[in-house]
Amino acid sequence: MTFNxxxxxxxxxxxxxxxLGVLCFIAMIIMWLTDSGAQGSMPWPVVMAIPLVGFPIAMLLVFTLLGITWTRRARANRTAR
Structure with missing residues (x-):
């Protein structure tokens, strides 16, 4: 079966x-290990916010992908009978 x-x-x-979320986590860990006082400077609040927003969006997309795949396979099984 192929993906559409x-x-x-x-x-x-x-x-x-x-x-992107994992890379931001790695960057935050490196930042905390090297210079923990740099949290307030500009790129770090954005880097810290990306996993907080990105992982829930990725989880919703995973559920959407599962729903689309299951629906397509159910239709294919119905027409194969």
Whole structure:
């Protein structure tokens, strides 16, 4: 069974958001280990907010992808009978 364009786009969006969130976590850990006083300077509040917003959005996209995939497979099984 092949993925259609919507499923492929959702999968790449999920992967990109998760990778970006993990990279931001790694950057925050490095920042806290090297210079913990730099939290208030400009790029760090944005870097800290990306995982807080990105991971819930990625989880919603995962559920959407699962719903689309299950619906497509159910339709394919109904027509195969």
């Amino acid at each position: 364009r919507t499923e492929r786009a959702l999968a790449f969006m999920i992967g990109g958001i998760i990778i």
